[in-house]
Amino acid sequence: MRPEAATSMSIQTTPSQDISDLIARCALRDRAAFRVLYERTSAKLFGVTLRILKDRSEAEEAIQEVYVKVWQRADRYVAGNTSPISWLVAVARNHALDILRARRPVSEDIDVALEIPDGGPSPERAVQDSQDRGRIDHCLGTLEPDRADAVRGAYLDGYSYEELASRYAVPINTMRTWLRRSLIKLKDCLSA
Amino acid sequence: MSTSDDNSEQVDGRNALVAEHVLGLLSASEHERIGRLIENDPALRSERDFWVSRFAALNAEYEETPVPPYLYAKIEARAFGDVVRAGRRTSWWDSLALWRSVAAGALAVAVAAVGFNLLTPRFDADQVAVQLVAALQAQEGSGVEFLAVYDQGQGEVRITSLKGAAVPEKDFELWYINGDQPAVSMGVIPVDQRLQIPLDEATRAQIEPGTVLAVTLEQAGGSPTGVAQGPIVAVGSAIPI
Numbered sequence A: 001m002r003p004e005a006a007t008s009m010s011i012q013t014t015p016s017q018d019i020s021d022l023i024a025r026c027a028l029r030d031r032a033a034f035r036v037l038y039e040r041t042s043a044k045l046f047g048v049t050l051r052i053l054k055d056r057s058e059a060e061e062a063i064q065e066v067y068v069k070v071w072q073r074a075d076r077y078v079a080g081n082t083s084p085i086s087w088l089v090a091v092a093r094n095h096a097l098d099i100l101r102a103r104r105p106v107s108e109d110i111d112v113a114l115e116i117p118d119g120g121p122s123p124e125r126a127v128q129d130s131q132d133r134g135r136i137d138h139c140l141g142t143l144e145p146d147r148a149d150a151v152r153g154a155y156l157d158g159y160s161y162e163e164l165a166s167r168y169a170v171p172i173n174t175m176r177t178w179l180r181r182s183l184i185k186l187k188d189c190l191s192a
Numbered sequence B: 001m002s003t004s005d006d007n008s009e010q011v012d013g014r015n016a017l018v019a020e021h022v023l024g025l026l027s028a029s030e031h032e033r034i035g036r037l038i039e040n041d042p043a044l045r046s047e048r049d050f051w052v053s054r055f056a057a058l059n060a061e062y063e064e065t066p067v068p069p070y071l072y073a074k075i076e077a078r079a080f081g082d083v084v085r086a087g088r089r090t091s092w093w094d095s096l097a098l099w100r101s102v103a104a105g106a107l108a109v110a111v112a113a114v115g116f117n118l119l120t121p122r123f124d125a126d127q128v129a130v131q132l133v134a135a136l137q138a139q140e141g142s143g144v145e146f147l148a149v150y151d152q153g154q155g156e157v158r159i160t161s162l163k164g165a166a167v168p169e170k171d172f173e174l175w176y177i178n179g180d181q182p183a184v185s186m187g188v189i190p191v192d193q194r195l196q197i198p199l200d201e202a203t204r205a206q207i208e209p210g211t212v213l214a215v216t217l218e219q220a221g222g223s224p225t226g227v228a229q230g231p232i233v234a235v236g237s238a239i240p241i
Helices: A003-007 A009-013 A015-027 A031-053 A056-076 A084-103 A133-141 A145-157 A161-167 A172-191 B004-012 B017-023 B028-039 B042-061 B071-086 B096-101 B103-108 B110-119 B201-206
Strands: B131-138 B145-151 B156-163 B170-177 B184-189 B195-198 B212-219 B232-237
Touching (some): A015 A031, A015 A056, A015 A084, A031 A145, A056 A084, A056 B071, A133 A145, A133 A172, A133 B042, A145 A172, A145 B017, A145 B042, A161 A172, A172 B017, A172 B042, B017 B028, B017 B042, B028 B042, B131 B212, B184 B195, B184 B201
Antiparallel strands (some): B131 B145, B145 B156, B156 B195, B170 B184, B212 B232
16 A cells, blocks of 8 residues: 555665665765655655644645755765654755744743753664663553653644643643653663 | 642753643744754753654554655656755856856956957958857856957967966866757866867857856866866857947
């Protein structure tokens, strides 16, 4: 049913390597590589812009901008930090979120005083991409169900604190506190 | 306002700002500010990558959806079109705006060019012919300037150097270009003497008001490929006199 199924034989052998090579070749201004990269990844990235923007024509406009960015920023992809497809999804997701963010009314930053601690968080060693679905599901499972869903909604749908607060019918400050504590718990679990 | 839980978080010295940034929960101004902090701090970048890669496990929930086929051509036009405009190294021939901007400068020397023209021995007063002049002005401090006159009746371009000196092991090469067409060589030119360049029929038809003349510094004997390779040292567009 999915259009990629018929053409995914080579992808299945070493999908990550293939996409990584294509991005590297885009950095070298290889237009043919860009087309192949687009053919292999655009359905996924379109799914991202569509889900976050929830409007087909906006998502179509966004996907164009996303691939222009991919072409322009291909040299910034560093293999090893994140998997290539995760990087592409992040470009698409961040672009869609930028669009939503620019549209939102300027709200007061309640926690302007909240600074990142001086020492910064302890560096994560050997950060590796974890496509392992089980791990994040397990850790989200340690949170209360509502809070886990709120984290998912923030990530997958790009919901703001305001939208989450109204979805779960709690005051916005409560939602912030929920989310922040959840994220700290999540980090402990994911780092364990 | 602080609850005891908030206090314990402060004592713990931790907060969730990087994760909030990755999730996109911060306001536009905070998002930008924290984004800068992250970019400038390896430890924060590492934490950002941690979150990006862990949340990436949720990406499977994004449903693949085929993009309408007509979009790709638009993407190529935008992606590759931008590169041509932004990429300085593609070709200086693309810089038509620069060239056109010197047309006004050419006008300033038109009077001088008329004088130059009158002094040329082969000037034929009986012939009413189109004459064009181009002042090829120095680019990027090259210190090289030429004046070119095209006489349609004679079917030749006369070029003389106004300023500049020969460069060892190099030659100056003259080119003409019309609109978006590729540059065409008119041959190697000296800097210390006036040169008459006879044009064939096809070339004569190409030289018209607005045609850009340019001089590049090429390897001795001129560009071997027929495509300009060296830096542009003088440029101007042809105007009627």
